[in-house]
Amino acid sequence: MKKLTILASLPALVLAGLILVSAGGCKKQEGPPAQAKPPKPAAAAPVEKTSFEEVTSQLDAGGNFYLYLGTEQFLQGLSGKVSGWRELLGSIPDIKSEDRANLEKAFDVLTGLIKESGLEDVSGFGLSTIARAPGFYRSKMLVHHYPDKGSGFLWDLFGQKPHALEGLSLLSTNAAIATFSDLDVPLLWSVIQKQIGHSGIPQAEEFLNNLPGGFEKATGLKWNQVLGSLGGEFGFVLTLNDAKKISIPMPGGEALEIPEPGLLLIARVKDDTIFNHVDELLKKSGQQIVRSDKPNLKMRTMPLALPLPIQLRPSIATSEGYLLLASNDALIEEALAVKAGGQPGLKSTQEFQSLAKEIPNEGNQFTFMSQRFGQAVWGLQQQALQMSDKTPAAAKEFLKSILSSKQAASTYTVGEHTEQGWLTIANGNQNPATFLVAATAIAPIGLLSAIAIPNFVKARQTAQRNACINNLRQIDGAKQQWALENNKKDSDTPARTDLLGYFPNHRFPQCPTGGRYTLNAVADRPECSAPGHILER
Numbered sequence: 137m138k139k140l141t142i143l144a145s146l147p148a149l150v151l152a153g154l155i156l157v158s159a160g161g162c163k164k165q166e167g168p169p170a171q172a173k174p175p176k177p178a179a180a181a182p183v184e185k186t187s188f189e190e191v192t193s194q195l196d197a198g199g200n201f202y203l204y205l206g207t208e209q210f211l212q213g214l215s216g217k218v219s220g221w222r223e224l225l226g227s228i229p230d231i232k233s234e235d236r237a238n239l240e241k242a243f244d245v246l247t248g249l250i251k252e253s254g255l256e257d258v259s260g261f262g263l264s265t266i267a268r269a270p271g272f273y274r275s276k277m278l279v280h281h282y283p284d285k286g287s288g289f290l291w292d293l294f295g296q297k298p299h300a301l302e303g304l305s306l307l308s309t310n311a312a313i314a315t316f317s318d319l320d321v322p323l324l325w326s327v328i329q330k331q332i333g334h335s336g337i338p339q340a341e342e343f344l345n346n347l348p349g350g351f352e353k354a355t356g357l358k359w360n361q362v363l364g365s366l367g368g369e370f371g372f373v374l375t376l377n378d379a380k381k382i383s384i385p386m387p388g389g390e391a392l393e394i395p396e397p398g399l400l401l402i403a404r405v406k407d408d409t410i411f412n413h414v415d416e417l418l419k420k421s422g423q424q425i426v427r428s429d430k431p432n433l434k435m436r437t438m439p440l441a442l443p444l445p446i447q448l449r450p451s452i453a454t455s456e457g458y459l460l461l462a463s464n465d466a467l468i469e470e471a472l473a474v475k476a477g478g479q480p481g482l483k484s485t486q487e488f489q490s491l492a493k494e495i496p497n498e499g500n501q502f503t504f505m506s507q508r509f510g511q512a513v514w515g516l517q518q519q520a521l522q523m524s525d526k527t528p529a530a531a532k533e534f535l536k537s538i539l540s541s542k543q544a545a546s547t548y549t550v551g552e553h554t555e556q557g558w559l560t561i562a563n564g565n566q567n568p569a570t571f572l573v574a575a576t577a578i579a580p581i582g583l584l585s586a587i588a589i590p591n592f593v594k595a596r597q598t599a600q601r602n603a604c605i606n607n608l609r610q611i612d613g614a615k616q617q618w619a620l621e622n623n624k625k626d627s628d629t630p631a632r633t634d635l636l637g638y639f640p641n642h643r644f645p646q647c648p649t650g651g652r653y654t655l656n657a658v659a660d661r662p663e664c665s666a667p668g669h670i671l672e673r
Contacts, residue, residue: 187260199266254288295500367404510544607645614638626659
């Protein structure tokens with residue numbers, strides 16, 4: 137067996153010998169013997185239960201950023217802790233009995249929200265970022281609860297079971313920003329009703345009771361009928377059409393050129409309650425309406441003859457369980473053509489396919505932002521810099537260097553409600569860790585600015601007031617000298633031209649803040665219209 141071991145180790149021994157020969161020949165190396173590495177200390181065992189293993193198993197280790205925060209010990213029994221804070225605040229002396237009662241009611245509402253929200257079930261928070269390729273980062277975020285927890289409305293309000301992200305099928309290749317999310321509006325309304333109904337605050341209860349009636353009076357729609365018609369998913373889309381540029385007039389006769397923007401709002405619905413009501417209102421309006429009634433599409437468009445650089449044709453449509461509102465009808469037709477497979481959509485673009493790698497195909501929310509959006513903003517910035525005559529050339533070059541189109545963000549994010557909480561996975565060309573580090577550096581600067589800026593403004597105002605008062609002294613002195621040299625009475629009032637010779641360079645003083653000076657009679661002190669700029673005698 138020893139011979140076999142030696143033979144098996146022979147290639148490794150030969151390789152080691154070759155390395156030694158190439159490094160220093162066959163000369164015997166003298167020196168101290170190699171020191172054995174000390175053993176690694178044993179990992180400390182936690183004495184408190186944490187969700188570390190559950191959370192970190194969902195994250196990417198070895199990347200640019202890694203964070204775990206155990207919240208189990210803090211959030212458990214949070215509603216009871218809030219009650220303790222209520223007793224502390226309630227013990228503050230000199231509080232009116234009415235204010236103390238309102239404070240008690242506010243704490244009751246807060247305590248009830250915490251109990252029913254499921255916030256106390258949050259057992260940990262995790263966040264990681266790892267570079268998957270140069271300039272390409274994947275981030276994961278998990279708000280964790282144990283599988284037998286998470287029964288509050290916080291976990292159900294924005295979706296329960298993950299589903300196919302069908303909103304992606306409505307996005308054209310012109311989509312620059314898009315976000316879709318589940319939202320259980322009836323659940324949200326029931327939570328508001330319950331908490332405010334139990335608050336004991338008359339003003340809040342009155343507002344809540346009047347809200348449905350006010351809505352019905354303003355819209356003509358039944359509140360409960362509208363809530364029942366909503367399908368629980370809503371989307372927002374901003375498009376940029378690079379094939380069609382529009383010019384935005386600027387002062388000085390110049391014009392900025394940008395891709396034509398478009399806005400599309402989408403809601404999943406269970407019926408046509410909202411569309412039918414809007415259709416009736418349009419019929420009664422007497423305005424010119426373009427009507428389209430097809431088997432899978434009903435659309436109403438209102439052409440507006442306005443002197444605008446963009447095409448504005450507000451449209452509302454209903455199609456296959458979706459209610460769509462858009463800045464023009466072409467956006468709706470394009471979205472439905474993509475959904476039907478009649479033309480390529482966002483999912484066919486190279487940018488989206490790159491961002492969607494290893495991202496779940498199902499979820500409860502998604503957000504997409506194209507690099508084209510940042511590049512369009514960058515183009516506007518560059519054009520604005522070129523048009524600015526007052527900006528020094530060196531400043532322009534510096535701004536151009538930091539405003540680079542290569543820095544435009546591109547990201548795709550999907551969030552899903554899992555058995556262990558909310559998991560969000562994102563791909564993008566920006567390192568989120570950089571923003572987190574920058575935020576920690578900016579926070580102290582912001583705090584110092586919050587302290588320093590008001591003091592700076594106050595000091596500046598004091599300096600301006602003192603300079604103005606000094607001007608008033610000079611004006612009063614010039615009045616007295618003018619009266620003395622010209623035998624004027626105390627009731628005489630000089631003109632500005634009478635006093636110019638008494639000032640340096642024959643220039644009348646001006647208030648630093650733009651206030652207007654009133655000379656008044658010789659016996660009266662001059663005045664400034666700026667508040668606080670008063671000459672005392």
